[in-house]
Amino acid sequence: MRTRFPPSPTGFLHLGGLRTALFAWLLARKTKGTFTLRIEDTDKTREVAGAAKNIVRTLVWAGLSPDEGVMLDAAGQVTERGEYGPYHQSKRLDVYKKYTDQLLASRHAYHCFCTSERLDQMRKAQEARKQAPMYDRTCLELSEEEVQKRLASGEKHVIRMKVPREETICVTDEIYGPLVFKGHTIDDQVLMKSDGFPTYHLAHVVDDHLMKTDMVNRGEEWLSSLPKHLLLFRAFGWEPPRYAHVPLLLNKDRTKLSKRQNDVAVEDYIRKGYLPEALINFLALLGWNPGTTQELFSLQELIDAFSLDRVHKSGAVLDLEKLDWLQGQWMRKIPVQEFAARIKPLVAEKFPAASTDSKFSERATLIQERITFFPEAPDMLSYFYETPKVSLDLIANSKQKISKEDVPKILSLIQEALSRVSDAAWSLREVTTALESLIATSGMKKGQILWPLRAALTGREYSPGAYEVASLLSKTEVLDRIKKWIV
Ligand code: GLU
DSSP, X not given: XXXXXXXXXXXXXXXXXXXXXXXXXXXXXXXXXXXXXXXOOOOTTTOOTTHHHHHHHHXXXXXXXXXXXXXXXXXXXXXXXXXXXXXXXXGOHHHHHHHHHHHHHTTSEEEEOOOHHHHHHHHHHHHHTTOOOOOOXXXXXXXXXXXHHHHHTTOOOEEEEOOOTTOEEEEEETTTEEEEEEGGGSOOOEEEOTTSOBOHHHHHHHHHHXXXXXXXXXXXXXXXXXXXXXXXHHHHTOOOOEEEEEOOEEOTTSSBOOTTTSOOBHHHHXXXXXXXXXXHHHHHHSSBOOSSSOOOOOHHHHHHHOOGGGBOSSOEEOOHHHHHHXXXXXXXXXXXXXXXXXXXXXXXXXXXXXXXXXXXXXXHHHHHTTOSSGGGHHHHTHHHHSOOOOOHHHHSBTTTTBOTTHHHHHHHHHHHHHHTSOTTTOSHHHHHHHHHHHHHHHOOOHHHHHHHHHHHHHOOSSOSOHHHHHHHSOHHHHHHHHHTTOO
């Protein structure tokens, strides 16, 4: 299947755009087809410098590299490759002109000289009559001579499609199912603007035909324009591709996803430290349901499991708690050495000793089970590199039935037990054995020993377990941190 993603370079890639691209990419991969990236830069007034590059980079970050069209070269610069180019619409104006001329010749399109003032007046009058705004076809009445004369005099004009108003257009959308549109409700859409640039409606039809697109995946906001597009395919005598309109992403209150309530740019999520695996997994599950209880999907697993018939018609609410959960899950899946390598520079920036720390990987492993974002690592590992601030209130713990008065006694028992482990034998196994036998002989509960030890070593309410932390600090350091509480 040849699928495509054709963003307009008007800003950052949004979550909804990335999800649409993901669906198109998955369909191409699933069918061993081609995923094409085209840049729809025909609205020069809305174009943002650097946006195209940013969008391509974001797709590559997410793992959705294009096979054809606009892509990054080895040096990370935007280039294009493929036999149906150019893939920037602004470089295809002659193509659109050729096809508009064809529509004019076959009388599927006509010149319109109406000024924007006249169109405004018309629209206001229609609104006053409670009619849907629609071009009143004044220019369709012009004689051929009149049109030629006005064109020859250089009068500003657009080209509109002539919609067969008596027709009914039936189509089956891959997600929305069978749809029926009445011709009389469809406006004579502008195809070519007065500046010689095509509108989206014309340009994507021409391009999707010439670029041999089999399946159009695009946002639901285009659904109401679908009949215009199908009429254009017919006017050209071309077979239309299949269409799958992807439902909207919604805020919690079920309004359309907006900046006011959420971060909408993928860029924001990258900056916050989300893993591409987590964001992709999250977006896939927004509106698509695998039909099983599986929640963690790699791109490869998505390729295998994805199908459009399991995409819901209704909008999907952005559940950021789910995203964070997925982020945590994907953090745990990173191979240990890779995880350690990723966080080492961050930790070393704050604690230079980390850069030559022979125990770094083991210490990193301890936090991999708990971390959500890489930048949390320096703080989560701080007690390995500096003496933590510890309060008596933390060590004493009513839930564990440890009073402040108990603290010196408990910690001196621990001190005694750990002192018996030799320096050379200091390891998780030996530390565990020593503490377990203390628990067994002291008649105290596990928590009454392990809580105060862990608190004294880390100064934190939450951290990896006492055995692990103690074994990854030196024996001297452990005994020093305990000693302070024994008076
Ligand atoms: N340029 C259009 C947009 O950004 C593309 C829609 C489509 O996928 O055809 O919304």
